[in-house]
Amino acid sequence: MRKQIVSANWKMNGTLEQANQLLDAFAAAALLVDENRIAVFAVPAPFLMLAKEKLSGNPYLFAAAQNAYSKKSGAYTGEISVEILQSLGIQYLVLGHSERREYFQESNAFLAEKVNIALAFGICPIFCCGEPLEIREANTQNQFVAQQLKESLFHLTPAEFSKIVIAYEPIWAIGTGKTASSEQAQEIHQFIRAEIATQYGEQVANEVSILYGGSVKANNAKELFSQPDVDGGLVGGASLNAAEFIQIINS
Ligand code: PEP
Numbered sequence: 001m002r003k004q005i006v007s008a009n010w011k012m013n014g015t016l017e018q019a020n021q022l023l024d025a026f027a028a029a030a031l032l033v034d035e036n037r038i039a040v041f042a043v044p045a046p047f048l049m050l051a052k053e054k055l056s057g058n059p060y061l062f063a064a065a066q067n068a069y070s071k072k073s074g075a076y077t078g079e080i081s082v083e084i085l086q087s088l089g090i091q092y093l094v095l096g097h098s099e100r101r102e103y104f105q106e107s108n109a110f111l112a113e114k115v116n117i118a119l120a121f122g123i124c125p126i127f128c129c130g131e132p133l134e135i136r137e138a139n140t141q142n143q144f145v146a147q148q149l150k151e152s153l154f155h156l157t158p159a160e161f162s163k164i165v166i167a168y169e170p171i172w173a174i175g176t177g178k179t180a181s182s183e184q185a186q187e188i189h190q191f192i193r194a195e196i197a198t199q200y201g202e203q204v205a206n207e208v209s210i211l212y213g214g215s216v217k218a219n220n221a222k223e224l225f226s227q228p229d230v231d232g233g234l235v236g237g238a239s240l241n242a243a244e245f246i247q248i249i250n251s
Pocket of ligand 1: 173215
């Protein structure tokens, strides 16, 4: 059975004081989580250990990194390695967020290297894919996303592929308040799962969690997450509001 996952993405937001407050609220909340329904918190790197410690009382809450470099170690000032993350006990890592692709020129090929090293260090990549507005308007989103999957992920073995999580995030819906309709989300999630099935077979395709991201809020989470191929969400803005994000997790 594939996992249902809600992941917060705090991006570059929050002070230490705010991080403490939010994490305390999540640690104390009555969350509907268990071994098949987990919550992940992708926090800014300086808060990783704090998040890990604060969430340690609940085995179904995980701290995650928002990025890591493609090399094991070395003279890469300012970067974070998966070896460092592994040594901290971090188990999840967001890769290929559209903001990284746009502002830091991360290509599909470069992301393939990051996926490889994350898996080599036993860290689960939450691999983001999704199309910009002009691609959606041209109705070529399926081809666009298929290319992202092919160039960053489809070199993996079936065993490796079973360990990753995919987040479909249409760029036009991220931070814009525009959400994909539940039908639009289901349609492309089903397409992504079919592409995985063609490459790796039905069994692997049915094991991989595919999250939806793009202006998920407390008032639309339930409907989005109830779609058969939507296995949870990657949530930016709304994950910085404790009450709202608790509702989203419990959706
Ligand atoms: C994100 O950061 O991945 C995201 C989907 O942001 P938002 O929920 O704010 O659209």
